[in-house]
Amino acid sequence: xxLPQRLQPSEPARFPCGSYTVSANGSVVVSTLPASFPRVxxxxxxxxVLSTFSSARDLDTPFIELAADFAxxxxxxxxxxxxxxxxxxxxEY
Amino acid sequence: xxxxxxxxxxLEVTSLNAAGCGPVIDPEMIPSTTLPWRxxxxxxILDDDREFLDLYKKIIGRLPCRPDVQVADTGARALALLDAxxxxxxxxxxxxxxxxxxxxxxxxxxxxxxxxxxxxxxxGNEQYRARAxxxxxxxxxxxxTTPAEIRIFGECVEALLLKGEKDGGFRGIQSKSLMxxxxxxCLSRNSSLLRITRGSLxxxxxxxxxxxxxxxxxxxxxxxxxxxxxxxxxxxxxxxPGDPDRERTIxxxxxxxxxxxxxxxxxxxxAEDEAEQKVLGISRDLKPLxxxxxxxxxxxIDEDGKTSTWGVANPExxxxxxHRVLRDxxxxxxxxxxxxxxxxxxxxxxxGVALLTDGARKLMAGMDRKxxxxxxxxxxxxxxxxxxxx
Numbered sequence: 001x002x003l004p005q006r007l008q009p010s011e012p013a014r015f016p017c018g019s020y021t022v023s024a025n026g027s028v029v030v031s032t033l034p035a036s037f038p039r040v041x042x043x044x045x046x047x048x049v050l051s052t053f054s055s056a057r058d059l060d061t062p063f064i065e066l067a068a069d070f071a072x073x074x075x076x077x078x079x080x081x082x083x084x085x086x087x088x089x090x091x092e093y
Numbered sequence: 094x095x096x097x098x099x100x101x102x103x104l105e106v107t108s109l110n111a112a113g114c115g116p117v118i119d120p121e122m123i124p125s126t127t128l129p130w131r132x133x134x135x136x137x138i139l140d141d142d143r144e145f146l147d148l149y150k151k152i153i154g155r156l157p158c159r160p161d162v163q164v165a166d167t168g169a170r171a172l173a174l175l176d177a178x179x180x181x182x183x184x185x186x187x188x189x190x191x192x193x194x195x196x197x198x199x200x201x202x203x204x205x206x207x208x209x210x211x212x213x214x215x216x217g218n219e220q221y222r223a224r225a226x227x228x229x230x231x232x233x234x235x236x237x238t239t240p241a242e243i244r245i246f247g248e249c250v251e252a253l254l255l256k257g258e259k260d261g262g263f264r265g266i267q268s269k270s271l272m273x274x275x276x277x278x279c280l281s282r283n284s285s286l287l288r289i290t291r292g293s294l295x296x297x298x299x300x301x302x303x304x305x306x307x308x309x310x311x312x313x314x315x316x317x318x319x320x321x322x323x324x325x326x327x328x329x330x331x332x333x334p335g336d337p338d339r340e341r342t343i344x345x346x347x348x349x350x351x352x353x354x355x356x357x358x359x360x361x362x363x364a365e366d367e368a369e370q371k372v373l374g375i376s377r378d379l380k381p382l383x384x385x386x387x388x389x390x391x392x393x394i395d396e397d398g399k400t401s402t403w404g405v406a407n408p409e410x411x412x413x414x415x416h417r418v419l420r421d422x423x424x425x426x427x428x429x430x431x432x433x434x435x436x437x438x439x440x441x442x443x444x445g446v447a448l449l450t451d452g453a454r455k456l457m458a459g460m461d462r463k464x465x466x467x468x469x470x471x472x473x474x475x476x477x478x479x480x481x482x483x
């Protein structure tokens with residue numbers, strides 16, 4: 001018996017594995033992610049990462065590395081003098 | 094019981110710390126039945142110097158009785174660990190930046206009367222030594238600097254760890270409270286003089302045929318003196334022969350006296366607990382979280398937005414930051430369809446951070462700056478399990 005469409009749990013996205021760098025203004029510089037992974041998504045992730053690094057620096061707590069663990073993906077980032085290198089690793093959901 | 098000299102808290106260590114710490118105890122000479130090697134003795138070391146902690150963890154961990162050694166670099170963390178599990182020996186420095194070692198000692202002695210206490214300090218100061226012994230410690234020693242001193246220190250620690258086993262039943266008497274002692278004397282209808290000393294303080298309680306008839310302490314006499322002595326949490330006692338000619342100044346029954354004194358003591362302890370929590374700055378909710386390895390500060394925002402903190406220098410700033418970062422990453426997770434956010438970890442030269450949320454509450458744990466993201470994640474999983482248990 002299938003559930004009505006609106007009650008079905010949303011299917012988690014399938015993530016590719018790869019990395020990319022963002023500049024201090026958030027634009028993507030270089031990427032090893034497949035072209036199917038939208039650039040706009042990379043930029044949104046980059047924006048959240050850069051904003052976290054920056055707000056932590058404002059509290060005198062600079063970070064060199066950051067990781068966000070979601071059920072379906074790990075987003076890991078390293079600070080690159082204001083920019084960042086971001087690693088995307090799919091997780092078992 | 095008359096004419097016996099006993100201690101109701103600290104062990105006598107003069108035989109250990111004089112002339113090269115006394116005889117070395119050879120574990121082989123102690124019957125195996127008294128040495129349950131499988132139940133490892135637990136030792137906690139407190140010092141603000143990380144290198145010292147690492148070194149002494151190794152030295153003590155290699156003693157013949159192979160104790161389980163844990164370390165803490167703040168007083169609050171040490172007390173949280175002592176609360177969380179039973180330790181046999183607590184070794185502490187006296188001079189630490191955020192907390193007075195004496196304060197930790199007093200708290201440990203009051204809350205864990207059976208815990209053996211060792212002060213190891215770089216400050217070779219007679220006043221410190223006297224004050225430390227008055228706090229009910231078992232051993233005071235300067236930080237060893239040469240291999241020979243380190244070996245002797247190790248032998249002292251080993252001897253202290255084994256002493257409880259060797260003393261057998263005697264230790265049971267030692268750990269009796271003053272209330273137990275008075276009750277034993279009164280119920281046995283003994284006549285005795287109980288002489289109690291605590292550092293330079295001295296008190297005397299006269300018991301005649303099972304009745305408390307008089308007390309003297311600090312220039313006071315009668316019930317007032319009895320209650321004054323009762324408020325001492327540690328000390329030594331001597332049971333001397335009773336004095337049938339002593340003038341009677343106390344006419345209440347011993348039960349009534351003990352009840353009044355116990356009530357007074359409970360009130361004093363409650364007040365001290367409150368004061369201690371203010372000083373240490375850790376609430377009961379956060380204590381179990383503070384025991385997680387590497388945790389140095391905590392900030393918990395409950396479902397009503399109320400914030401509890403421990404060791405956070407800028408609570409308002411970090412509370413707002415925690416809200417914002419968790420909200421941003423949760424929003425990112427929804428947009429990416431990445432599933433629920435489990436945690437955010439960050440490592441940096443000042444400190445690391447683990448951010449967790451169970452939906453209603455948000456937790457920020459400040460972590461040791463030497464920890465990598467991978468280790469912070471492990472600690473975060475432990476913190477999450479504590480949050481779920483509550």
